Amino acid sequence: MVGLAVVFxxxxxxxxxLFAIYSLTIAALFALLDAGDVALTEAAVGAxxxxxxxxxxxxxxxxxxxxxxxxNLPALAIVIITGAALVYASFDLPVFGxxxxxxxxxxxxxxxxxxxxxxxxxxxxxxxxxxxxxxxxFGEAVVILTAGIGVYALLSVRPRRRQRREPEQ
Numbered sequence: 300m301v302g303l304a305v306v307f308x309x310x311x312x313x314x315x316x317l318f319a320i321y322s323l324t325i326a327a328l329f330a331l332l333d334a335g336d337v338a339l340t341e342a343a344v345g346a347x348x349x350x351x352x353x354x355x356x357x358x359x360x361x362x363x364x365x366x367x368x369x370x371n372l373p374a375l376a377i378v379i380i381t382g383a384a385l386v387y388a389s390f391d392l393p394v395f396g397x398x399x400x401x402x403x404x405x406x407x408x409x410x411x412x413x414x415x416x417x418x419x420x421x422x423x424x425x426x427x428x429x430x431x432x433x434x435x436x437f438g439e440a441v442v443i444l445t446a447g448i449g450v451y452a453l454l455s456v457r458p459r460r461r462q463r464r465e466p467e468q
Contacts, residue, residue: 309364315353322346336428340439348446355453 301321305314322345329338393400410427420426428436 309366311357311360311362311364312354315350315357318353319346319350322349336436336439340443343443344446348443348450351450352453355450 301317301324305317305321308314308317322341326338326342326346329335329341397403410423410431414423414426414431415421418426418430420429
């Protein structure tokens, strides 16, 4: 619903706020699915840093989007084909939460049974994040650090004031 509102609004500030709401909603969904690290990254990068960057850009450009004449049919066709391919691919996924899914038969039991023997760390979550998924966790930290440096670099530059043109007579 929020995505449709973003598509149909021409007020860029409203679209930015709707994007932030969408990102927080997705972060909450990740949290409900017990993906805390992904939820934190989505909230920090998606709702936080991205919103600040877009607001900084909006300070430099007009607030309302101009409506274009005509339709971009090739872009619409690409979106429809990609969406149809994703929906088709989703039919091959296992049923969500089913006990017979591969993750519950192989990956989960291995982590539960072998984490302490492999790592010597009693906290299974810390062991998985710090060792089995260390490259992924490091990558997420680098993404957040890079985004923070980018926001700082963009916001530290003072924008130039637009000069108004005098109407010619």
